[in-house]
Amino acid sequence: MTVSFAASARSSVGLEWEIMLADGETGDLVPRAPEVLAAVADVAARERFTVTGELLTNTVEVTSGVGSTLAAAVADIADAIAAVRTVTDPRDIALLCAGSHPFAQWYDQSVTDKTRYHALIDRTQWWGRNMMIWGIHVHVGVEDVAKVFPLIGALSTFLPHLQALSASSPFWAGERTGYASNRALVFQQLPTAGLPWPLTDWTQFESYLDDMVGTGVMHDVTEVRWDIRPAPRWGTIEVRACDGMSTLAELAAVAALVQTLVEHFSRELDAGRPLPSLPPWFVRENKWRAARYGLEAEVIVDRSGRQVPVREHLAETMERVAGVAAELDCAREFAGLDAILRTGASYARQLAVADAAAGDLHVVVQHLIREFREGPTLRARPPKDTP
Secondary structure: OOOOOOOOOOOOOOEEEEEEEEEEEOOOEOOOOOHHHHHHHHHHHOOOOEEEEEOOOOOEEEEEEEEEEEEHHHHHHHHHHHHHHHHHHOOEEEEEOOOOOOEEEEEEHHOOOOHHHHHHHHOOOOHHHHHOOOOOEEEOOOOOOHHHHHHHHHHHOOOOHHHHHHHOEEEEOOOOOOOHHHHHHOOOOOEEEOOOOOOOOHHHHHHHHHHHHEEEEEEEEHHEEEEEEOOOOEEEEEOOOOOOOOHHHHHHHHHHHHHHHHHHHHHHHHOOOOOOOOOOHHHHHHHHHHHHHHHHEEEOOOOOEEEEEEEHHHHHHHHHHHHHHHOOHHHHHHHHHHHHHOHHHHHHHHHHHHHHHHOOOOHHHHHHHHHHHHHOOOOOOOOOOOO
């Protein structure tokens, strides 16, 4: 199978944000995406952003245009949220985002009426029905297809850092899971999701697609649901590992780290220097550790098995690539990483709110609704061992 990789400006950026729709009073998810999408369609048609449906009718996804800078993409997302609010606010539909809804049950949700979604549920059954998960996707342009898989391999060594910063799913169906990102472990149950296979070049990827399509595992390249994947249609690498971010500022900060790392590694390739790599078994272990412990995880950082607290390794990395962020004109967004480290990622803030409310998860949902509108309001450092 021949798959063309579209032309794309180097280190251009695009963002996707999956957003829950909830009853403003009860916090229950509401199946009102079709109504919202119809009402916002005329406005979206005239703008750079798009607003679309997702697997469940309780969700809308807002997508930026292609930004030459991260600020441009973030502005598109802000405009999209503002447009959606003109529809949702008068209807008392609240917006919020996290990797999971704290107390929603799968059997109360409805699937969007599209053939591909019904086919997914029919094939994957219990796991498919339980895909009550929300995430962000960060696209970064790559100007040379030969760079795609070396860059994906290098980014895989930073997957736990991105997952820890974004972790926002400590609750599942009303239960405290003990994980910072329960979403990470749920999503990988789909047949073509999870960690990327350690391929080395585009020809191997095309052979992989031949095998998957030929055996009926998937129909086309869009069904590759890896945590980090190529997006041939756009000429980008798409990072999909992150939980849904609870605030726009935090989405921008994590996107800045992704964009900066891609550009940094691209420069290393240009200079003929080797990129960081880890054996697949270390990559898998790092993913589990970040899902379990979030920002309190220790991650394996080299092939010798050296282990470093993810906060410490993040700080070292941020210092090393800050100059690249400045050259990309995303230094302001990049600085938002410090705020996440200070306030705690969303999972930690949610746990703190739940503790203060004697475990009342309705209070946690109202906290998420407030954060989505106003930004973080609680400073909470994650516990060493997420209870």
